[in-house]
Amino acid sequence: MRWLLFIAFYLLIDIYAYQALRSLNRSWLVAVVYFLISLLVIGNFVYQWQSSGGGFFSAIGFAFGIVLAFLLAKLVLVIFMFGEDIVRFFIGIFKAFSGTGYKAPGRRKFVSQIALGLAAIPFVSVLYGMFKGRYDFRVLKYTLYFEDLPKAFDGYRIGQISDVHSGSFDNHEKVAYGVNLLKEQETDVVFFTGDLVNNKATEMKDWKSLFSTISAKDGVYSILGNHDYGDYVNWNSDSEKEQNLNDLKTTHAEMGWDLLLNEHRYLEKNGEKIAIVGVENWGGGHFKKAGDLDLAGKNVADHDFKILLSHDPSHWQEKVKDHNKFYHLTLSGHTHGMQFGIEIPGFLKWSPAKYRYKNWAGIYKENNRYINVNRGFGYLAFPGRVGMWPEISVIELRKGAAPA
Numbered sequence: 001m002r003w004l005l006f007i008a009f010y011l012l013i014d015i016y017a018y019q020a021l022r023s024l025n026r027s028w029l030v031a032v033v034y035f036l037i038s039l040l041v042i043g044n045f046v047y048q049w050q051s052s053g054g055g056f057f058s059a060i061g062f063a064f065g066i067v068l069a070f071l072l073a074k075l076v077l078v079i080f081m082f083g084e085d086i087v088r089f090f091i092g093i094f095k096a097f098s099g100t101g102y103k104a105p106g107r108r109k110f111v112s113q114i115a116l117g118l119a120a121i122p123f124v125s126v127l128y129g130m131f132k133g134r135y136d137f138r139v140l141k142y143t144l145y146f147e148d149l150p151k152a153f154d155g156y157r158i159g160q161i162s163d164v165h166s167g168s169f170d171n172h173e174k175v176a177y178g179v180n181l182l183k184e185q186e187t188d189v190v191f192f193t194g195d196l197v198n199n200k201a202t203e204m205k206d207w208k209s210l211f212s213t214i215s216a217k218d219g220v221y222s223i224l225g226n227h228d229y230g231d232y233v234n235w236n237s238d239s240e241k242e243q244n245l246n247d248l249k250t251t252h253a254e255m256g257w258d259l260l261l262n263e264h265r266y267l268e269k270n271g272e273k274i275a276i277v278g279v280e281n282w283g284g285g286h287f288k289k290a291g292d293l294d295l296a297g298k299n300v301a302d303h304d305f306k307i308l309l310s311h312d313p314s315h316w317q318e319k320v321k322d323h324n325k326f327y328h329l330t331l332s333g334h335t336h337g338m339q340f341g342i343e344i345p346g347f348l349k350w351s352p353a354k355y356r357y358k359n360w361a362g363i364y365k366e367n368n369r370y371i372n373v374n375r376g377f378g379y380l381a382f383p384g385r386v387g388m389w390p391e392i393s394v395i396e397l398r399k400g401a402a403p404a
Contacts, residue, residue, distance in 0.1 A: 007042060010071065014038045017074035019081050020115045023107040041070055061168060061383035062130065068382060069126035073119040080115035084108070129339070129384030135174035137181050137377075138389045142363055144370055145402040146328055149305055150272035153397055159187035159216065160393040162311070162333025163195040163225065163376035167203035168383065172210070178377060179210055182392045189218040189267065192257065193333045194225025194281065194311030198380060199233045201247035212255035218267050222257040223278045224248075225311040225334060226287050227380075260309060262296040274305040277327070283334070284314030291315060297325050307331065313359040316371045329395075330371040337361040337375040337388030351388060361388065 018034055048063040084107060092104035159182055169175050182190070197203040204211075214220055228248055235241040252259040260278020267274050277300060282291030291310060300306060306327045308320060313332040320327050337360060341351030353360035357373075364371050375391040 003046060007046075010042055010067075011038075013071065013074050013078055016081055017077035019107065020077045020112040020119075023109055023112040024116075038070070041066055061381065064381060065126065065130045065383050069123050069130075072122035072126060076119040076122060077115050080111060080118075081107075084111050125386050126384065129382075129386035131384075133385040133389060134379050134383060135171060135178065136385065136389045137178040137392060139181060139185065139392045139394060140362075141394045141396070142372065143396045143398055144329065144363070145398045145400055146305070147399070147401060148303075148328075149397055149399040150269075150274060151399055152270035152272040153267075153274055153305070154399040156189075156269075156397045157185070157187040158307075158331075158393075158395040158397070159185050159190040160193060160331050160372065160374050160395065161190070161377045161391075162193040162331075162374040163336060163378055163380070164192075164207075164211070165195055165198050165227070165376075165378035165380045166207045167198035167200070168379050169207065172206070175207065176210055178390060178392070179214060182214060185392065185394050187216055187394060190214055190216045190220045191276075191307075191309055191331055192220065192222040193309050193331050193374060194223050195227045195333065195376075195378075195380075196222075196225075196251070197248065198227055199230055201244050201251055204248075204251050208251060208255060215256065220255075220257045221265065221276055221278060221309065222252050222259050223309045223311060224259070224261070224280050224290075226281045226283055229281070229288060229290075231288065260296070262290075262292045264296055264300055274307060275300045276307050276309070278309040279315070281311050282315040282319070283312035284318055287312060287314075293319060293323065300325065302326065313357055313371060313373045317358055321366050321369050321371075327369060329397075330369070331374070331393075332359070332371060333374045333376055335360040335373060335375075336380065339376075339379055339382055339385045339388050341387040343387060 014035070018031070021030065021034060045063040045067045048060040088104040088107075095101065095103055161182060228245070230241050230244045235244070249259055258265065260276070262279055264275050264277040267276060277296045279291035279293055279296045281288045283289065297306070302325055306325065308327045308330040310316065310320065310330055310332055312334045316330045316332060320330055335353045335357050337351045338353040341353070341361075343349050349361070351360060359371055359373050361373050361375050364373070372393055372395060374393050375388050377390050377392070379385060379390070
């Protein structure tokens with residue numbers, strides 16, 4: 001039933017959008033080619049989805065991306081055509097009241113030409129995101145000031161990546177470039193904030209050796225994200241699902257990553273220390289709530305400088321920012337910035353993610369506490385990124401008040 005509704009919606013949009021092309025060329029051959037392409041696009045998506053069992057891997061991801069490119073373009077056409085139809089309707093009504101009888105004017109070619117030109121923007125953008133943007137890794141650098149930062153950690157540099165989603169990768173050379181870009185930052189410590197895989201530990205088979213090359217002077221620390229528990233695929237038994245999670249935990253260890261499961265570690269330097277607290281996934285709404293902040297922070301002193309690793313930024317909003325233990329800095333991921341948005345530094349920052357998450361990309365500050373929401377290293381479902389490029393965060397900690 002869901003497929004019938006989706007196909008009906010797509011075809012309705014398709015037929016209406018075709019009016020823009022029809023006003024420029026009424027050839028039956030153009031119509032046949034137009035609708036044949038549409039049927040191939042939607043047919044391939046349905047076939048790939050059914051073949052994959054509902055999981056988002058390379059083939060289904062690309063099929064979805066192509067559908068999205070065409071659908072967004074056609075929605076632009078529909079908006080223009082519908083707007084023009086409203087104008088045509090009222091002109092016809094005006095003529096009817098003028099005594100000449102109802103007669104709506106024909107479609108104007110220049111409106112269709114403008115619509116087709118603007119429709120090309122989302123179409124080309126989505127294709128660019130699929131073939132270039134998804135591996136267009138960026139290093140984003142931040143400097144944060146804390147008056148109670150231990151002096152020994154003044155100038156301490158943190159590297160953060162999140163949301164690898166290794167099951168989506170299909171280009172070893174491009175992924176290796178991103179890993180090497182992280183290593184080139186030569187940060188003091190590296191934190192990974194969850195979602196190593198889409199669903200299964202076996203997704204890391206071809207990538208474990210690459211990600212095990214990530215290192216830092218003070219180590220690599222990691223946590224689990226909502227996708228790491230295998231909750232989004234069907235298993236033959238509970239024991240099989242549990243074994244998958246255990247295998248994933250073993251993968252972290254084999255890569256030399258210190259996986260924090262509602263626990264903490266201390267980083268020490270020149271007789272001073274900071275606490276690294278890591279929780280399992282805790283997400284708002286229907287997302288898994290395995291994270292236990294009180295357990296993870298047990299025996300961490302109130303006066304200790306604390307960095308929290310928590311995959312979902314809704315945890316910070318709902319639990320962390322007002323917690324009686326003062327967590328100075330929280331590092332999260334999860335949102336991917338929806339892999340789609342517009343960012344013009346100092347002027348504009350927008351993504352559909354903002355309507356779901358209050359904290360969805362970059363640095364935020366409330367109650368004198370900070371959170372960084374990493375935009376993610378990989379991608380999921382839509383095999384691309386438009387405007388929200390894959391991110392490597394580098395955060396420098398400084399002691400003292402922030403410059404005015």
